Amino acid sequence: MSRRAPLMLQIVTGDPRPIARQITDSVKRLIAGGExxxxxxxxxxxxxxxxxxxxxNTVAKAYAELTTEGWLLSRAxxxxxVAEQRQRLSDxxxxxxxxxxxxxxxxxxxxxxxxxxxxxxRVAEELSHYDVKKTA
Amino acid sequence: MSRRAPLMLQIVTGDPRPIARQITDSVKRLIAGGExxxxxxxxxxxxxxxxxxxxxNTVAKAYAELTTEGWLLSRAxxxxxVAEQRQRLSDxxxxxxxxxxxxxxxxxxxxxxxxxxxxxxRVAEELSHYDVKKTA
Amino acid sequence: MSRRAPLMLQIVTGDPRPIARQITDSVKRLIAGGExxxxxxxxxxxxxxxxxxxxxNTVAKAYAELTTEGWLLSRAxxxxxVAEQRQRLSDxxxxxxxxxxxxxxxxxxxxxxxxxxxxxxRVAEELSHYDVKKTA
Amino acid sequence: MSRRAPLMLQIVTGDPRPIARQITDSVKRLIAGGExxxxxxxxxxxxxxxxxxxxxNTVAKAYAELTTEGWLLSRAxxxxxVAEQRQRLSDxxxxxxxxxxxxxxxxxxxxxxxxxxxxxxRVAEELSHYDVKKTA
DNA sequence: GTGGTCTAGACCACG
DNA sequence: GTGGTCTAGACCACT
Numbered sequence: 093m094s095r096r097a098p099l100m101l102q103i104v105t106g107d108p109r110p111i112a113r114q115i116t117d118s119v120k121r122l123i124a125g126g127e128x129x130x131x132x133x134x135x136x137x138x139x140x141x142x143x144x145x146x147x148x149n150t151v152a153k154a155y156a157e158l159t160t161e162g163w164l165l166s167r168a169x170x171x172x173x174v175a176e177q178r179q180r181l182s183d184x185x186x187x188x189x190x191x192x193x194x195x196x197x198x199x200x201x202x203x204x205x206x207x208x209x210x211x212x213x214r215v216a217e218e219l220s221h222y223d224v225k226k227t228a
Numbered sequence: 229m230s231r232r233a234p235l236m237l238q239i240v241t242g243d244p245r246p247i248a249r250q251i252t253d254s255v256k257r258l259i260a261g262g263e264x265x266x267x268x269x270x271x272x273x274x275x276x277x278x279x280x281x282x283x284x285n286t287v288a289k290a291y292a293e294l295t296t297e298g299w300l301l302s303r304a305x306x307x308x309x310v311a312e313q314r315q316r317l318s319d320x321x322x323x324x325x326x327x328x329x330x331x332x333x334x335x336x337x338x339x340x341x342x343x344x345x346x347x348x349x350r351v352a353e354e355l356s357h358y359d360v361k362k363t364a
Numbered sequence: 365m366s367r368r369a370p371l372m373l374q375i376v377t378g379d380p381r382p383i384a385r386q387i388t389d390s391v392k393r394l395i396a397g398g399e400x401x402x403x404x405x406x407x408x409x410x411x412x413x414x415x416x417x418x419x420x421n422t423v424a425k426a427y428a429e430l431t432t433e434g435w436l437l438s439r440a441x442x443x444x445x446v447a448e449q450r451q452r453l454s455d456x457x458x459x460x461x462x463x464x465x466x467x468x469x470x471x472x473x474x475x476x477x478x479x480x481x482x483x484x485x486r487v488a489e490e491l492s493h494y495d496v497k498k499t500a
Numbered sequence: 501m502s503r504r505a506p507l508m509l510q511i512v513t514g515d516p517r518p519i520a521r522q523i524t525d526s527v528k529r530l531i532a533g534g535e536x537x538x539x540x541x542x543x544x545x546x547x548x549x550x551x552x553x554x555x556x557n558t559v560a561k562a563y564a565e566l567t568t569e570g571w572l573l574s575r576a577x578x579x580x581x582v583a584e585q586r587q588r589l590s591d592x593x594x595x596x597x598x599x600x601x602x603x604x605x606x607x608x609x610x611x612x613x614x615x616x617x618x619x620x621x622r623v624a625e626e627l628s629h630y631d632v633k634k635t636a
Numbered sequence: 637g638t639g640g641t642c643t644a645g646a647c648c649a650c651g
Numbered sequence: 652g653t654g655g656t657c658t659a660g661a662c663c664a665c666t
Contacts, residue, residue: 109332110440110665117335124338147666161339186340188242190350193336196245198354199253200329202260203297204322205315207361212352214326218334219344227345246641273654283643288654293432304518305650305653314456321452378596381604382656389607396610409639419658424639433611441638441666451613458612462622465608468517470626471525472601474532475569476594480627481635486598488620490606497615518650555651 103144111146115154123163123174124222134164134172236263239280247282251290259299259310260358270300270308372399375416383418387426395435395446396494402448406436511552519554523562531571531582532630542572542580 101118103111122128134140137155141148155172158164165175201211237254239247258264270276273291277284291308294300301311317325337347373390375383394400406412409427413420427444430436437447453461473483509526511519530536542548545563549556563580566572573583609619 112665117338120335120339150666153665163339186342190337190340190342190347192243192245193333194350194354195253196336197329197333197351198358199249199256200332201326202256202355202358202360203299204317204326205360206322206326207364208352208355209363211326211330211355211360212348214330215333215351216344216348218330219338219347222334222338227343248641272652274652285644286642288656289641291654296429302516302654303651304655307653314460315454316457318451318454320450324450379600381600384656385607389603392607392610408637410637421659422657424641425656427639435611438639439666440640440664443638453612458614462609462612462614462619464516465605466622466626468608469601469605469623470630471528472604473598474525474627474630475528475571476598478594478598479635480624483598483627484620484624486602487605487623488616490602491610491616491619494606494610496610496613496619499617500615520650558651561650 101144103146111144112150112154112157115140115144115151116157119154119158120163121222128174130174130176132174133170134174136171237280239282247280247286248290248293251276251280251287252293255290255294256299257358259313260360262358264310266310266312268310270310272307373416375418383416383422384426384429387412387416387423388429391426391430392435393494395449396496398494400446402446404446406444406446408443509552511554519552519558520562520565523548523552523559524565527562527566528571529630536582538582538584540582541578542582544579 101115101122103114107114109117119128119134128134134155135143137148137151141151144151155164159166159172162175164172166172237251237258239250243250245253255264255270264270270291271279273284273288277287280287291300295302295308298311298314298316300308302308373387373394375386379386381389391400391406400406406427407415409420409424413423416423427436431438431444434447434450434452436444438444509523509530511522515522517525527536527542536542542563543551545556545559549559552559563572567574567580570583572580574580
């Protein structure tokens with residue numbers, strides 16, 4: 093089934109992440125959370141740009157990144173659609189990115205003086221919103 | 229007792245974090261992990277710069293950040309030393325930073341297709357190396 | 365509403381404070397005094413550097429400090445903007461900083477042989493320009 | 501009456517001020533507070549250096565500054581003594597220094613969100629410890 | 637265009 | 652020797 097609904101995502105001006113990053117993250121989450129399913133169509137570059145009041149170049153860049161990362165699929169003349177299969181990174185690359193993310197995260201929170209339980213709980217809660225397997 | 233040992237830290241060129249950020253993260257961890265204790269001296273700006281093959285300015289920037297954040301203490305003409313930690317941030321700011329870090333972390337790993345158990349396990353393991361309380 | 369006016373600030377060569385410090389102080393005052401309001405844009409790094417005849421790095425350093433201290437907000441590619449202020453420091457840290465500032469101030473003026481009335485009057489006058497509550 | 505007592509001053513390692521500055525400030529305060537009176541002798545450079553566990557050069561430098569600023573008087577072969585008259589700066593210089601100190605002080609406290617009453621009260625209290633005239 | 641980072645090299649104050 | 656500051660110029664990512 094193929095739908096083409098306006099994406100429910102918003103850009104927060106206070107967010108330190110670049111806008112394109114906010115878009116890619118949001119789309120990834122919508123897909124990971126099951127709100128966008130394989131085959132679903134995405135808003136046009138111009139449409140989303142207008143909806144979010146950002147530069148079309150920024151949206152195009154975000155879409156391009158999502159496409160090269162395997163989240164989206166371009167069908168000539170039709171537009172972009174959520175891809176069936178998004179596994180694309182090599183195991184080594186995945187592991188490296190996980191390490192890096194953990195590193196950065198721990199570096200961010202290590203000085204905040206929260207007990208590890210609290211930190212892990214918050215991460216678990218956030219992860220639970222998405223369609224990730226609980227165990228391998 | 230005051231020591232001044234060569235820090236066991238390394239800069240990874242593939243890491244997207246800026247070099248200064250890698251340094252601050254590493255030092256924070258050494259302190260949080262108890263490997264560097266209050267009063268211990270740090271390698272000189274020039275020394276560490278040479279050891280890591282980076283520009284002294286970059287090390288100085290990292291040290292300056294750690295100093296203004298309260299991790300280090302500068303004694304003119306003598307060098308930098310590990311400070312006794314105090315609580316520097318308001319509760320609101322701490323909470324905001326935790327939220328931000330969690331958000332970013334989840335955004336980073338959500339697409340890697342790891343089961344949440346694996347992700348949480350890696351974070352827990354990493355946290356266990358440091359002097360953080362386990363529970364509140 | 366977002367403005368981007370040339371800041372009315374000047375660098376005094378005789379001032380012992382480092383240039384970057386003079387800039388951060390001036391900007392803080394403009395914000396605290398209400399002359400710069402949340403959302404207002406700041407002069408570009410290069411622009412202000414030229415206006416003040418200092419190196420862009422020096423301005424960038426000042427801006428970076430103001431950003432990490434929560435006064436400014438950086439939007440990539442767009443520039444820097446005045447943030448809405450939040451309480452970032454813990455009560456203990458605030459108290460410590462007040463103590464330190466008072467100590468230093470008294471140390472600076474104690475030898476100038478001004479009557480305490482004059483000193484307090486000058487401070488009061490200076491403070492009155494800003495958006496500080498008069499009483500708790 | 502001429503005494504030569506060990507100065508009751510101490511160096512705090514955590515203090516960000518350079519050691520020489522801590523010494524000059526302390527001596528100024530002892531004089532301003534009346535604990536050291538005109539004609540009193542000061543400890544020898546070597547003696548004070550040993551007492552404070554600092555480099556004799558540092559003490560010598562502090563004494564030299566106090567002498568050129570008119571707080572101390574050198575009597576050949578006898579040592580240093582508290583001067584009778586310490587007014588030495590031109591009115592313009594005094595005014596400039598007061599302005600600068602006020603500037604710096606306000607810059608330091610403006611972001612701490614204390615009501616001006618609190619700030620002024622703390623300054624007044626601190627000033628009251630010294631031998632300053634209340635009014636002109 | 638914007639800010640952010642890094643390198644290179646100089647000069648200062650401090651001990 | 653130490654850290655701190657400033658200048659100069661390059662390159663990057665973002666809009």
